[in-house]
Amino acid sequence: MSKNKNEGRVSGGPSPVRARIGRDVSSRLEANPDVRRAKTDAAQMYTCPDFLSADECDTLIELIDSNSRPSTLLAVSQDPDYRTSHSSDLHRWSEEILTIDRRIADLLxxxxxxxxxxxxxxxxxxxxxxxxxxxxxxxxxxxxKMKETGGQRTWTAMAYLNDVPEGGATWFPRAGIRFKPKRGLLVVWNNMTPDGTPNYDTLHEGMRVLEGTKYIVTKWFREGQWIKDYIQTYVAGGIENAPGTD
Ligand SMILES: O=C(O)CCC(=O)C(=O)O
Ligand SMILES: [Fe+2]
Incomplete structure (x- = not known):
């Protein structure tokens, strides 16, 4: 019997729920004239140029600059150089973020x-x-803990907020595809194979920035509900908070 190419790399097998999410999202994206399928068969991967406007990108850059901390990893790495960027959890219930969040969710x-x-x-x-x-x-x-808070991450949506003079591409070595940062460009991919198994071919890297600064936003979708008790609290000027989201 041939060896599973993912052996030792992936824990988790086929899943009808994740397979259905993969089918639903990819058919929705394929029906959207603004979305293009990326040229790889290794994963379901799509791009949407100019998804964010220049103003939206500027607002997000300002928010990131005003609120960031060194990036972290879920699993311990022996390599201090593994993830050296700064991260910022954007305030979900602020009006600017809510609008963008909803647009991404609606696209998928x-x-x-x-x-x-x-x-x-x-x-x-x-x-x-x-x-x-x-x-x-x-x-x-x-x-x-992840299982309790929505389970597996299925789709990723990532947008570049600026053009980077040199370096900083997102590289998928197994899928053989590389995206150069472009202001407003959204890249979307399914982290699962069509039968719902975690897809090792989605391995990717944020390559070293060689010149300039790179800004991105990323949104990870879970197979189930990440937000429990979704109760919006309306206050003057917008929605302030919902319990259980931090
Ligand atoms: O910086 C990049 O191009 C990739 C970022 C990434 O992989 C992530 O946030 O999960
Ligand atoms: Fe990633």
């Missing part, structure tokens, strides 16, 4: 409650995010 057709809070990232020269997969390892110590 996944309930907004399944998505984690939009995360901003900034990379200075020499900073990078080494090769990783966005799905969770189901044999890991952190999995029981």
């Amino acid at each position: 057709g996944i309930p907004e409650e399944n998505a984690e809070t939009l995360q901003g990232q900034r990379y200075a020269v020499n900073q990078q995010f080494r090769a990783h997969c966005d799905y969770f390892q189901e044999s890991s110590d952190y999995w029981p």
